[in-house]
Every structure is written in structure tokens, then in C-alpha cells.
Amino acid sequence: MDLYQVLGVPRNAAPADVERAYLRLARRYHPGINPGDGVSAELYRRVQDAYAVLGDTERRRDYDRGGASAPVATAETNVAFQGFDFSSLAEGASAATFSELFADVFQDAARRVSSPEQGTSVDITLQLSFDDAIRGGQFPLSVTRSERCGACAGTGQVARPPIACPQCVGAGSMRWARGHMVFTKACDTCNGVGQIVTQSCRMCGSTGVHGRSEVVTLGLPPGIETGARISVPGRGHAGARGGPAGDLYVTIDVVPHPFLQREGRDLRMQLPVAIHEAALGARINVPTLDGAVALRIPAGSTSGQRLRLRGRGIPGDPSGELPAGDLIAELQIVLPPVRDERSKELLKEFGRLNDIDVRRHLFGNA
Template sequence: MSTKDYIEKDYYKALGVTKDAPAADIKKVYRKLARELHPDKNPGDAKAEARFKEVSEAYDVLSDPAKRKEYDEARSLFGAGGGFGGFGGAGGPRSTPNFDVSDLFSGGSSGNLNDLFDGLFGAGAGRSGSRPTGSGPVRGQDVTADLTLAFDDAVHGVTMPLRLSGPAGCKTCGGSGARPGTAPHRCANCGGTGYVSRNQGAFGFSEPCVQCRGTGQVIDDPCPECAGTGTTTQVRTINVRIPAGVRDGARIRVPGKGHPGRSGAPAGDLFVTVHVEAHKLFGRSGDDLTLTVPITFAEAALGTTLRVPTLEGSVALKVAPGTPSGRTLRVRGRGVQGRGRNGDLLVTVEVAVPTKVAGAAREALEKFAAAQPDDPRPEITAALNSIATGRGE
């Protein structure tokens, strides 16, 4: 993606958040959108797939404080959504709020500006008389991928194979781009920098060298496998270790498994976003597991001992007499493995009311109702009596 496209994309709009949204809100919105738009949930839906890629790209930038800061500075300098018409050209910098040409040369922003000029006009562009810094080794780009896990695998941890297709170092030439037995040599036209300079007004601009195509090296005898690029498209399988207790939406970093670097530089990293499938019985709240268990009216009134499932087997759970429907009981240490301690199992009991009651069961309930001395709704009864007294009934 070019610098122009990068600046003109509105990542905040893609996620539907404000520019000053805190990181926690951005993460929450992304996780919701990722679940809704994930290709596994929308098979064959090209629009959903495109939106999924859009929000993933936006989150990749806005979730990283350094990337977000650089993105905000770039859009502030060149005008968010305004393209590049606001800088350069015959008219010079356009008049926009908070835009000061002196800011371009202030020491506080020189580092970010150099990065911007590199992307806009080629490395080494800047004030008149500046020299190209040279191509040199360049770290490989990071790669993002998605992985869907079963609920149990996310709780216990698992190692999953992940198949990736993309550029990788050529095995024939070892990434040099030259036929085995030969080696690249420094470009005489640019002196190995990869760029040639020219002056235009107050600025000195650098352009990629046409002879070495900006690499700073010339390959006389290219590798037949990669045609001199040093990389080939390969399908590779990477075993990704998912730690126990990983949560839905978590990002796992796998160092050195991204795109290969240039000129011997290290490869980028692989970032895997984890999506956890729902369990048919259990829910999850932090490191706690949640479970809803129906009980009969007799069990709630008289008390009972239930046998309830866990992810590791089953446990006995005592229900005290008079337990109301909706009460949550805690079984300690039977949740998800956390840092330092396991979470708990939270069991919510709900009284199951039969839809049909007949025969001996109905007779028993009628006798119980007649023998029950307590009023289950005293406040309501008192209010009704007050109304009746006021009417003289």
C-alpha cells in the first residue's frame, strides 16, 4: 500500500469510532465486528470478507500506539481525507487550520517527516543538499492471520498448524537473487545507495536508480528460480502454540515468521488473531466458566445435591433449602487456567416449571398450596388491601 493510500484511508471510520477513542473501546468494537464479519460465519459473502479485511487492517494500525501516532500525525500534516493536493504543486501548501510550514522543519517532527518524505518522494528526499541514506537491509513486513479454536482447546491450550501462502526466501539462491556460485555487485550508477539525486527548488529529491531498480546492487546472472528477486511464493505450514486460557479476539505474536527481510535483514513477525467458538454448555466471563442448571421446585424448596459437569469431569454441588430461582453458586478452581490461579465455575440454578400437571402430581400441589401458610407476595397484598379500604369495600 502506498503512502498516499495509507493517509487517505480513514481507519477510525472503518471501525466506527472517534479519533480520541481509548484503546479499550477500539478493541471492543473490533472484536464485535470481527465476529460478525469473519469468513467462517459468512461463507461466500464477498462484501463481508472485504469488510473483515478492512476492519482488520484498521485495527492493526489503531491497536498499536506507535503506528496510531504515526498515522494521526500523517493525516494531520497532509489533511485527513484531502489527498496530497494540499502539499506541493504550483500553489504550495494549501491553507488549512493548524498548518504551519515552519512545522515541516522543526526538530520535534523531523523523524516522522523523514519517514513521510521517504514514502512520498523516495528515500532520502528532504531539504536541499540531503543525501540518500542508502537502501541497505530492510526488515520483512509483519503478517496477520486468523485462527478459529474450539472452546476446549482455548481453555487448555493447543498447538495448531497454520498454512500461509506468501513470499519467502528463495531456497535456490539463499535470498541473494544471484545464480548459485555468483554474487551481486554494487551498482556503479548510484554507488550502492539505490537512489540518484536531483534538485528542484528548495528541495533535493531522490529517485530510485533505474539501473539497479533501487536495490543498490546489480545482478549479472539472476537466479533461475526467483528471477533475481530473492523471494518466491511458497505455501508454508507454521505450528502456532496457543497458550491455555486464551480469550476470543486475543493476538498471538510469533517472532520471525512474517515476510522475509531484504538483503539479509530479519523477517517480520506473524500476528495471529484467535477466534473462540461457543460451547454448547459453558459460557465464559474472564477466567470464570458459567453454567445454567435447571432444578425442580421440590429441589429448590427442600434442598438437594446436584452433580454438575466441568471441563475436567464433574463435581457435587449442594443446593440449600429455599434456594430462589436465578441464584448463582460458586465452585472454586473449576474455571479457566489464569495467571497464578484458576477461575471458578459459576452455576446458576433456575427452577423449571412444568407446562402440564395432572393426576397425583396435581393433587399433591393443590394440597401443598392449601397448606402453605406464608404469603409469597405480602407487599402486593398490603397494597391491594389499602386500595380496598380507601374504596370502602
């Protein structure tokens, strides 16, 4: 049997790939994992033999040359995994082999169980009126988040009068066999102490957290826009096993204004003016965020012309870093309904007196 095929690697595989393939197969067919499975035991033996050659630079070179491919003594391998006490790792070659094979697996499992974890974030959307968004200010919002239980400080356990551990009967350690491996390790139930000194926290059902609604006040700068995302550190869900809380994220959604549009720090609006106001000039009232403001329409104004009201846009930043924006009014000439004969006569007369082709620019100079 080709040793490269046994490990499932190409003949030019790098030493690291050979080792990876070996570890993967050795774990799968390990006799300790597959007790009494003859096929696995045989595959495991072949994997060991193949790696004994391909995992050794000199022997691999010999093998590639077609030289010595005699497998190592297999008896040694089989004996190696009989009777191994996990609590004492320094028990000769067998212990080393086993711990090497599975060390990272056990470490990962241990990390998953015991390490504190940061809580997850809380995401909410805050809908703001157009005016509120423009002005900014303090906005209280109700947030439901899980919070660390005060009764047990987030551990889920509270102290109780000590009793002997029922799991290990006070010994503090557990011993069990799997296949032909023997494990001992600290008792999970009492963490190796032999006594039970805590009990589940009744306040939180031993989860270490409870749901709580609280009011978080959000300070918003003037001129915040839809889609802005504000983070409030530590106001998300409580962390597991005493880990830090997650963050609170608030996404802003601004309700559109009926006639004002934002353009950076400026506001823009379409401002209807009657035909005579545009032609003759007028003083009209314009609605702004601070109420109506008088605006002079120059005589001879036309549709599309823009008039700027300084400082009537987004208010300035209180720090003075950002100046106030402007309100830009775009004129829109509106013709009132012409129903009476007198008005029609006047407009005909006006047309005769101002006989200019207003579309001449569309036809060039010809």
C-alpha cells in the same frame, strides 16, 4: 514586482519559511528541469533575485525600509548552471548551488533503491474450540509466507562467468546531458564495475523470495480469550534486499460454548433444577469441563441462587502464577408440565398450606 510576492510569502515570514519557499520554486523552475522553456527561465531568474535580497538579513532589512531593491546580477545566475558534472561536486559556486537545491531529492531516491527493508507482517486468525481455549496447549497452524530464496540468499542474483557490461561497454560510468547540465554517475547495470558478474536467479524469478507454506506451532496458555493477539517474531514475509523478515500475528477467535460463559477465570452457567429438587434439596450431576460432578442443592433453594464449584473453572497456569477459577452455577427453577389431576390437586394443596404472598416485597410494608 514585490519580492515577497515572487516567493509567495508574507512580509513577516520567518527566514526558514523564506528559504523553504525559495527552494520549492527554484526546483520547479530550474532551467535544467525545463530545458528551452523561456517562461520558466524568467521565473527562475526572478526567484533567484528575490531570494538574493530576502534571504540575506541585511539586504532584507534595507528592502523592507524601501531602500535598495536592485536585483543581483542575473547573468551570473544563468551562467552558473551551464556545464555541471554531477560526479565532482566541488566545482565552484554553481556546483554548490545545484547540489544544495537537489541534494535531499537525490539522497531520498538513493535510499529508496538500495536500502534493505523489513518484510511485511502476516496476519491470520486462529479459531479455537471453547475447550481448546480453556486448556491451552500446542497448536500447529499452517502459514503461507514469502521466504528468502536460498539459491540467491535473497538478492535475486546469482554469480555467472564475467562479461563486459553492455550498458556502459565496460566503462563502469554513464554520462548524459539534461538541459544544459551534464551528469556522470556509476553505471546502474554493473554498479560501476564495468563487468556483469551476476544473473537473475531462476529459482525465485529474481525477486529474492518465494511463497512457502509451513507449519508454525503456537504454544497457548490456558484460558486465552477471543481477540487475543499473539506475535511470533520473524515469521512474517521475508524482507526485501536482505532486510529482516516481518512478524506473524495470530488473532484468537474462540467458538462460544453452548451453555458455559466465561467471566475472567471463572465459568458461569444456568443450572436448571426441578421445583421439588429446589424445595426439598437434592444431589444432582453438573456437567463440567472434566465431566459430570455431583452437586448438593440445599433444601429451600430458589431461582437466581448461585452455587460455586471450586476449581472447576479455567485451569490454573502451569507456572502456578494463576490459580484455577471456579464454576458458578446459577439455579433456575423449572416447572415440569403438570398434566394429571393428581399433580394439580397436590399443587393446590401445597398452595393452601403455604399461603404466603411471594410478591409482598414489591408493595413495600403497607
